Amino acid sequence: MPIPAEPSDETLLDAWRAGDPAAFEALFRRWQAPLRRHLTRMLDDPAAADDLTVETFLRLHRHRERWRPGMPLRPWLFTIARNLARNRLRAQRLWGWLPLSAVHDRPAPPPRSDETQRRVAAAFAALPPAQREACSLRLLADLPVDEIARVTRVPAGTVKSRLFHGLRRLRAQLADLKPEE
């Protein structure tokens, strides 16, 4: 008996726009984990990643009429998340310039108890931002190179170069960690 194929993102989006709310929930459940993983690496803050994952889907909900048949959902979704993450990082930098930042009113990210988690977070944080973004989208969100190029608005060759150099740095930083424990 053949296993029924999962509906594509675009099929779900179309169904949702036609009035099926369960399709929106299915889309969210499909993409919340990859988005959170990616945003956690971009922001180095799991709580902020949760906020922006929800915010990304709120924006998608608000602007759903802009989607046209044939337009792939995944690059659009990650572009929304990218813009939100950039705005947040920009705001954090601005707050860092203000003397109010000395008040420490923003909670620090929770300490990571797991050594692997701590090392992986540190390895990503040490990458240049463009390489971190490309590696995170490829390794943690499973986006193909052409979609990463669309999200980051650079040629595919540039994405490949960023991935090559980023992966080389990650391998060097994490070489002593064993894959299975």
Add this chain to the structure above:
Amino acid sequence: MATLDVIRRGTPDPPHDLWPRLRARLDAQDDVVRLRVPALGWGGVAALAAAAATLFIVPDPLAFLATSGIL
């Protein structure tokens, strides 16, 4: 591939589901009335540009508007 395994193991998915949070935000949005300003077309842009240019070109804009019957 070993590095990839380490990276994935070092980036675990949080145990909590965010759907209830998104649902609550969407429900809250339903109570908010959003006002949309219509997009400015070429005609609007041209009118605004003409008005702005008038203010700079005419030596006494208020007198000009009064004599032309706008004020």
